[in-house]
Amino acid sequence: MSLRSDSRRQVSGWLVMSAYGLVSAVLQLVWLTYAPITTAAAGHYGVSEGAIGWLANVFPLLYVVLALPAGIVLDRWFRPTLGAGAALVAVGAGLRLFDDYVFVLAGHLVVAVAQPLVLNAISKLADGCLPDRQRPAGIAAAAAANLVGMLAALILGAAMGADGLRSLLLIDFGAALLAGAALWFGLRGQAPQEIDTPARVSAGALRALFTDRRTRSLGGLVFVGFGVFIALTTWLEPLLKPAGVTNAGTLLAVLVLSGIVGSAVLPAPVVHRGLERPALGATLLITASGCAALAIAPGMLVATVVVIVVGFPLLAALPIVLDTTERVVGAAGGSTGAAFIYLLGNAGGLFIAVAVEQLLGRPGWAFSLLALVVVGGFASLRSLGKGTDWIRAASPIRNPPPHRQFW
Template sequence: MARWSVVVGYALLGAVTQVLWITYAPVTDAAASYYGVSDAAIGWLANVFPLLYVLLAVPAGMVLDRWFRGGLALGAVLAAAGARVRLAPGYGWALAGQLLVGVAQPLVLNAITGVASRNLPPEHRATGIAIGSAGTFAGLIVGFGLGAVFASPSGIRPLLAVQAGIAVAVGLAVLVVLRRPAPFAAERAAATGFGALRLALRDPGIRRLCALVFVPFGVFVSLSTFLQPLLEPAGVPEATAGLLLVANVVAGVVGCAVVPVFASRRRLEVTVMGLALAVTALACVALATVPGLAVGFVAVIALGLALLPALPIVLELTERRAGAAEGTATGLIWLSGNLGGLVLAAVVGVLVEAPPVAFLLLAALSVLTMPLLRSLRPAIQR
């Protein structure tokens, strides 16, 4: 029997991790004034997340392969605890809280395939992964929305209180739905320790999927980070750039709810990912050659529809192949994606004064990634 309550609880928890991650991004100046620190210091409250993910992705996957329910429950508890710690006065407590949530995030996000495989029959697992992914990305929209509501130094404390309340409520709900053993957990005998890592790395399909996500994930992170300064020379103001980013994520959430399920049911995963890379390249070329508000809206919506659904497609393929090393394999996928985000964002940051060059570079990298799909097709057929 399918247990959709676990899938829904997981989707809410994934959303919470993203809300807590971007807490300070839309209120950077207000937070800097509230804590009496620089904007750069506030930036580190978000930057610790990808850094911790790179360090903890594989260990978190190993934990989930050995103690799945315990590992996911620990992620829920750490996220709620981190949100509560941030309520203490002072920047140091804010950083400590973010570090706790940063440790929780890989335990939560790496669990997405395990939640689907342990609680849903095979025919519904792609839908479960799509729901989990859409919920996670929806957290970005909620985070930006809350930032807009509490966008003043006096609003920081209420903002943290609201987010702490949400995190605690969702964490408790997840602990409740995890009390019962998963109905399909016995299908897979979990690998443990470095055996799970060796098992995942020996699989050519997993290795190719890791290589595939590096560029698309990196393009999304780069544009999310630097879209405003890249479009500023074309006359797009900061507030409008924020709306563009929200439109990008909204389009991605809609795409995550529809595209991965369609691709899985018709076994069109490789074709859909090829189209996603093509759309990404064309959108980046458009932003490089005819930047502006109208082109920006069309391009970022296309990018959201193309890039974000590619992740649940890759995760569903990972679930299908990984078997006993499911958590570790998912961790490798997220690790590769986060590395792509760190590397490409660093490169785009250097090129931020030359927007056409930055956009064309992202387009070229998307095109150069396409040959990986040819080698991926036989690797995922099993």
């Protein structure tokens, strides 16, 4: 009887994680809707290409501002906050159905506000819904769903074009409604003790995220890795164009697809075997080598090999870091810990992408800069201890429920 009960809870937990993954994927669909059709969309709405570009840019900008507040609210009122985030995704997608740029921008702003409420929940949701042994796989699956959403946005936008824009927006809205409803019902079906660990996040806890050696090092790794990924997705086309590569969009799709496979197969065995540090080190080495190869010998063949080889570990590193961060800060502060990681990842994306933009006329220098940035990530890796003792040491959770303080 007990075994059947445990089995039912596991199935229920995975259904919730699946619904959460769908909401996360829809977020990426909305974010990148116009990326493959920027010029045509500008003509459709009668605005500049820059105005269409801002539909995507508001997401990382608002995330940097709202990441930590959203994490704090999630740790205090997890279930209603995550439900509100899913609802806002549907509302924002619905606003875009009004065929006017003002409503489209408003819809993107609403979804951009929802983004940290949804994404920051990944670690805590997996901890509350799944057994410890399955938590890394749950985090990896949800992180992979983000990449699936990105890939779907690039493929659908390119396939349907501006002529199919109305249908594309309807698909996004319908997917947002279905995913939000599935997550809402899933959250209602979870027992309170399995998903709710209310925590009041102290000011000292927020300071410690930036000063504790472990979280600071993990944040530094994400700043570098996620930042380089965003820079590549933003500028790969103009950087490779002088070398005669004209189908950078296909290369980006291959990069994301390779990352999806990596996220599906790498994180769980790495975490179970305590190989976080060597796996992250190998990721830095492979990424730096790939950027160096593009600096030395840009071309279609080299670029294809690089995006496959680099994408596989680079995008899989994020769920590894998220799982490790949750174990460092403890379950009660899991959402704030995830917020810290995503905050530094988006900040790295903005900073590194702007730096690379200054070198668009010199692609070799731009790829060399990316390689040097990745090499700099070894400084963060070096400050982490060997083995897994550094993860378990000095757990910041001190006080018991119902209202935990962490750090």
